[in-house]
Amino acid sequence: MAERHHATLQDASISSGDKVTLHAWLLTPRNPNGNAVILLHGLSDNRIGMTGYAELMLEHHYAVLLPDARAHGASGGALATYGLLERNDIRQWFEWLTKHLQSACVYGLGESMGAAQLLQATGESHFCDVAAESPFSNFHEIAYDRVGQFIHTGPWLGRTLFRPVIELAFAYGRWKYDLDLSAVSPESTVAVTTTPILLIHGQKDGNIPVRHSERIAVRNPKIVLWEIPHTDHCGAISTAREEFESRVIAWFEEHRRPVPDCLTLSRPTAKC
Numbered sequence: 001m002a003e004r005h006h007a008t009l010q011d012a013s014i015s016s017g018d019k020v021t022l023h024a025w026l027l028t029p030r031n032p033n034g035n036a037v038i039l040l041h042g043l044s045d046n047r048i049g050m051t052g053y054a055e056l057m058l059e060h061h062y063a064v065l066l067p068d069a070r071a072h073g074a075s076g077g078a079l080a081t082y083g084l085l086e087r088n089d090i091r092q093w094f095e096w097l098t099k100h101l102q103s104a105c106v107y108g109l110g111e112s113m114g115a116a117q118l119l120q121a122t123g124e125s126h127f128c129d130v131a132a133e134s135p136f137s138n139f140h141e142i143a144y145d146r147v148g149q150f151i152h153t154g155p156w157l158g159r160t161l162f163r164p165v166i167e168l169a170f171a172y173g174r175w176k177y178d179l180d181l182s183a184v185s186p187e188s189t190v191a192v193t194t195t196p197i198l199l200i201h202g203q204k205d206g207n208i209p210v211r212h213s214e215r216i217a218v219r220n221p222k223i224v225l226w227e228i229p230h231t232d233h234c235g236a237i238s239t240a241r242e243e244f245e246s247r248v249i250a251w252f253e254e255h256r257r258p259v260p261d262c263l264t265l266s267r268p269t270a271k272c
Contacts, residue, residue, distance in 0.1 A: 020089075022075040025065070040114030056237075131251055
């Protein structure tokens with residue numbers, strides 16, 4: 001893919017605040033537009049799952065960073081924390097990318113778990129804007145869904161009969177791992193963020209129902225929500241590829257900053 005688009009491909013790594021080594025690929029187009037995008041994958045996936053989105057961004061001359069989330073792919077870490085620790089990981093990647101490429105704008109695009117982590121990171125990082133597809137609204141709500149999906153009842157069972165079990169699981173996480181998963185809440189972060197947010201969600205999402213994005217959207221009147229008919233989990237690029245591309249790129253372009261001439265040179269690390 002890098003060869004097709006005449007882009008350079010290089011390995012990148014950082015050490016997180018809790019001393020976990022995180023790995024990524026950086027793709028830099030031959031004719032950069034001076035901006036960059038961080039692409040964040042879903043649960044049980046890795047950066048390879050985002051290469052289709054990377055190719056789309058390269059076609060529009062964006063530099064692309066594809067990290068492996070902690071406890072995924074080549075990155076270290078014993079546990080995924082769904083944004084509790086990852087929000088700081090993303091902030092560090094943001095700072096690394098800003099220093100390494102000196103981009104005029106850094107954008108974010110996340111899918112599923114990566115979308116939820118990205119939304120929580122808007123409270124930590126100064127993205128020009130972000131696009132998030134199929135995020136969950138908070139960890140309690142997705143836990144209710146998971147119980148219902150297991151026995152095909154919907155989220156009501158998790159909210160009622162199984163609620164004590166879920167609360168016990170949250171308490172165990174605090175005791176065993178010192179992780180307060182009740183604080184994992186993209187909707188709470190976006191309620192106070194100033195980062196422009198485009199939410200994307202399939203109306204037929206059987207993994208994370210569309211009500212999650214609807215809950216997030218009502219917390220901030222500046223959020224734009226695009227619901228796609230006849231589309232399952234993270235399926236926009238498959239069922240509505242041209243519209244997905246046009247909407248996301250237009251969203252990025254709408255919030256871009258002026259790009260200094262030195263950032264569009266063939267060597268994007270040139271000092272401005």
